[in-house]
Amino acid sequence: MSAAPASQAPQTADAADRRGRLYSTAEMAAIAGVTPRTVRFYESRGLLKPQRAGAIRVFNYADCARLALILRGKRLGFSLRDIGEYLDLYRADPGHVGQLKLVIDRTRKRIAELEGKLGDLQQSIRELREIEREALRRLDGRAAARQPGRPDTATETNPAKGATRRETML
Numbered sequence: 001m002s003a004a005p006a007s008q009a010p011q012t013a014d015a016a017d018r019r020g021r022l023y024s025t026a027e028m029a030a031i032a033g034v035t036p037r038t039v040r041f042y043e044s045r046g047l048l049k050p051q052r053a054g055a056i057r058v059f060n061y062a063d064c065a066r067l068a069l070i071l072r073g074k075r076l077g078f079s080l081r082d083i084g085e086y087l088d089l090y091r092a093d094p095g096h097v098g099q100l101k102l103v104i105d106r107t108r109k110r111i112a113e114l115e116g117k118l119g120d121l122q123q124s125i126r127e128l129r130e131i132e133r134e135a136l137r138r139l140d141g142r143a144a145a146r147q148p149g150r151p152d153t154a155t156e157t158n159p160a161k162g163a164t165r166r167e168t169m170l
Contacts, residue, residue: 047084
């Protein structure tokens with residue numbers, strides 16, 4: 001068996017130190033890049049279950065990993081209920097078969113939702129580009145027809161009513 005390079009020894013020791021260390025709410029929030037309020041929110045929803053050191057809540061390395069999974073789930077658009085079910089299966093299913101099946105089911109549903117939204121967004125972009133092209137076409141047509149001394153906005157006058165109407169795009 002070969003020895004690990006010296007540069008890896010501190011990292012391994014550091015990782016072991018992190019695993020055995022306890023973190024305050026503020027420390028855990030800083031590690032995750034969120035506010036302490038966010039950590040307390042997930043705790044109030046039962047997704048994080050800190051230990052107690054007297055009156056102080058403390059979190060361990062597994063709690064930090066759990067928070068990372070919660071934040072990833074939220075970023076991907078999963079509900080807190082979905083995230084909670086996933087996290088609960090971790091402890092209940094040592095083989096993680098149920099957890100993996102749940103992940104497959106939920107990710108397929110989320111992908112389908114996002115693909116539907118993507119189609120809607122693509123349609124909206126096409127419509128907005130068409131509106132933009134039409135507006136540019138009209139603007140170019142007016143600029144070509146504009147004569148010195150005419151106002152910049154095109155108006156029509158209704159001689160019967162004496163009213164003026166501006167053209168609009170939408």
